[in-house]
Amino acid sequence: MGRAPWGVDVTGRDRAISLHQRHMLITGLSDNGKTAAMRALALWVARDPGADLWIADLKGPAGWAMFDGIADRLVIGPTDEHVIAATEMLEDAVVEMQRRFQVGGSHRPLFVVVDEAQVAYMCPAKDPAKRPFGGQSNDARYLGAVRKIHNQGRAVDVTLWEATQDPTNQNLPVLSREGNHVRASLVVGTEAQAKMALGEAAVAGGAAPQELRRGLDKGALVVAGSGLEMEPWEVAVTVRTHYIDDATATQIAKRALIARQKAQQASTPTADPVDDLAAILAALRGEERVRTTAVLARLVADRPDRYRPWTAATLTAVLTAAGAPPRKRSTMKVSRTDLLAAIVARDAHQTGAMAGGPIRG
Structure with missing residues (x-):
């Protein structure tokens, strides 16, 4: 994947960032280029058919719509239902x-992106067990998932990026912000917010996003942490990020989608004596709808020699080819009813072909 070109520093030097196994936080005041800065990096990732993207945009509807078809998971919208899906x-x-x-071994990089994450942290909704989705309590579901990914995701190429606006201790909990390898801040209002965004050490060393000019320095980020090459004496670097407008981003996304489709066609399993549909049906364990990630884990547990190389995209391709694609509600799930119908249709087609009689769809 290499380093992603992100912008130029105050001396005019090009600055590129390594995204490999680095959790990232971008924050700052609203309408100063946060989404554009993160989206530019996601477009770089999208160009690599060997990397996966899951994206939640809790602002919607613009900004990330061009990733439809590229992102295996795409949530767009600001409501509690969208936070639950995210x-x-x-x-x-x-x-x-x-x-x-x-399963061990190496894996495709998975980048999980949440824009406007403050909406999730402030969400008042609770699940049927009364567990909150937002907030900072020990049983808060969104923060709990963030912490688990921060703690262990790097080891297996699962990386989390979050973007938030106008940071406070309520909408950007300390347990979240301290878990990032790259911390970047657009203009903020106070030094206290600068410390939330970049950490106290970076601000003590001279990082000062609060001194950026709102509106005039739109798209300028003060970046601390790993990823950017820095001189030994530097604790942070100010980068004016490359701006990619919506129309250009859409064109880049279209080219990336075509490349991904070609790569997927080349990797889709061909005819095999193994009955993959029957194996998937067995992995449902009699349940009517099961998340694709859970199905994949069960397939690997049932027959690791066959299914360890599979990804969510492989599973989706096999089901789609059979006429039983996963259905998207809050999450992508495999339907037992759809899968049974696909198996019946396939078997009927094969029986008719062997008998030499007419084949009816």
């Missing part, structure tokens, strides 16, 4: 992370 997306990333630990 939380379940992060929890599924934790399941995927645990699956990777179980």
Whole structure:
């Protein structure tokens, strides 16, 4: 994947960032280029067919719509329902992370992106067990998933990026912000917010996003942590990020989607004596709807020699080809009813072909 070109520093020097296994936080006041700065990096990732993206945009509807078809998971909208879907997306990333630990080996990089994450942290909704989705309590579901990914995701190539605005201790908990390898801040209002964004050590060393000019320095980020090459004496670097407008971003995304589709076609399993549909049906364990990540984990547990190389994209391709694609509600799930119908249709087609009689769809 290499280093992603992100912008130029105050001397005019090009600055590129390494995204490999680095959790990232971008924050700052609203309408100063936060989404554009993060989206530029996601477009760089999208160009690599060997990397996966899961994205939640809790502002919606613009900004990330061009990733439809590229991101295996895409949540767009500001309501509590969207926060619940974003939380379940992060929890599924934790399941995927645990699956990777179980099977071992190397894995495709998975980048989990949440824009306007403050909406999730401030969400008042609770699940049927009365567990809050937002907040900072020990049982808060969104923060709990964030912490698990921060703590263990790097080891198995599961990386979390969050973008927030106008940081406070309520909408950007300390347990979240301290877990990032890259911390970047647009203009903020106070030194206290600068410390929340970048950490006290970076601010003590001279990082000062509070001195950026709102509006005039739009797109300028003070970046601390790893990822950017820095001189030994530097604790942070100010980068004016490359701006990619919506129309250009859409064109880049279209080219990335075509490249991914070609790569997927080349990697889709061909005819095999193994009955993958029957194996998937068995992995449902009699349940009517099961998350694709859970199905994949069960397949690997049932037959690791066959299914360890599979990804969520492989599973989706096999089901789609059979006429039983996963259905998207709050999360992507495999339907037992759809899968049974696909198996019946396939078997009927094969029986008719062997008998030499007419084949009816």
